[in-house]
Amino acid sequence: MKSIAETKDLKILPRHLSRLTSRLSGLVDLEDVTKIYNQGQANEVIALKSVSLTVAQGEMVCVQGPSGSGKTTLLSIIGCIFSPTSGRATIGGKKISRLPDHFLTRYRRELIGFVFQNYNMIDHLTVLENITLPLIPLGVSPRARERKADQLLEKFGLSHRKKFTVNQLSGGELQRTAIARALINDPPIIVADEPTAHLDGKLSLEVVDMLAALRKDGRTVIVTSHDPIVSGHPEMARIIEVRDGVILEATPAG
Numbered sequence: 001m002k003s004i005a006e007t008k009d010l011k012i013l014p015r016h017l018s019r020l021t022s023r024l025s026g027l028v029d030l031e032d033v034t035k036i037y038n039q040g041q042a043n044e045v046i047a048l049k050s051v052s053l054t055v056a057q058g059e060m061v062c063v064q065g066p067s068g069s070g071k072t073t074l075l076s077i078i079g080c081i082f083s084p085t086s087g088r089a090t091i092g093g094k095k096i097s098r099l100p101d102h103f104l105t106r107y108r109r110e111l112i113g114f115v116f117q118n119y120n121m122i123d124h125l126t127v128l129e130n131i132t133l134p135l136i137p138l139g140v141s142p143r144a145r146e147r148k149a150d151q152l153l154e155k156f157g158l159s160h161r162k163k164f165t166v167n168q169l170s171g172g173e174l175q176r177t178a179i180a181r182a183l184i185n186d187p188p189i190i191v192a193d194e195p196t197a198h199l200d201g202k203l204s205l206e207v208v209d210m211l212a213a214l215r216k217d218g219r220t221v222i223v224t225s226h227d228p229i230v231s232g233h234p235e236m237a238r239i240i241e242v243r244d245g246v247i248l249e250a251t252p253a254g
């Protein structure tokens with residue numbers, strides 16, 4: 001028979017394990033990552049060159065750099081849109097380098113909320129339909145989809161726009177819809193590509209505040225931006241400067 005102490009230890013073990021996995025679930029770790037578009041062809045572009053970067057669970061960081069420097073490519077690898085050409089990438093505890101596409105898609109659905117630069121909404125669908133789209137491949141019932149969406153619509157002040165098609169929304173509403181859609185799967189990692197590019201100062205601050213609030217929920221938040229409202233936000237832990245596919249420096253924000 002086991003002693004009481006041993007039994008207690010056994011009881012504690014699953015809790016330790018779940019803490020460990022939750023700590024890993026927001027972790028982003030890139031090592032020597034290179035991304036080459038159109039490799040071996042006349043139009044080959046080396047978009048990232050041996051980039052190494054670690055972002056801890058619960059951290060919010062800003063990736064900054066001129067147009068064409070590789071920000072979206074970096075975010076796409078972190079966001080499991082595609083794997084690196086070479087190097088190692090661990091996202092949310094999963095190794096995504098050299099993975100078949102169907103695994104990458106699965107990890108993206110599990111781990112990532114992607115806020116795309118051009119929103120990637122389907123114009124003729126309603127706010128509700130756009131937000132719940134990521135739940136359809138997971139086999140979630142229409143009622144359960146709507147219930148989840150209602151909570152997010154409420155949280156982002158969009159309930160009155162639920163049945164509007166997205167082409168009827170203002171810029172601020174569209175960006176809030178994009179963030180709500182990124183959250184519908186409750187992912188541990190949020191990536192946002194220049195989320196304030198189309199917004200004025202007041203709305204920009206609102207959007208960064210929203211992203212920062214997600215970090216407080218324990219999510220990891222990675223944002224690309226040139227906007228000082230984003231990079232200078234008090235919750236921003238680091239600014240990662242990218243030039244010509246290389247990380248120049250990672251400095252504390254502020």
Ligand SMILES: Nc1ncnc2c1ncn2[C@@H]1O[C@H](COP(=O)(O)OP(=O)(O)O)[C@@H](O)[C@H]1O
Pocket residue numbers: 037038045046047065066067068069070071072073074
């Ligand atoms: N799908 C693609 N095919 C070929 N080249 C691309 C593609 N996407 C981006 N690039 C090139 O890769 C480089 C980095 O682009 P990108 O990551 O979009 O930079 P940023 O987001 O900083 O503007 C640029 O030279 C761009 O032209």
Ligand SMILES: [Mg+2]
Pocket residue numbers: 071072073193
């Ligand atoms: Mg870009």
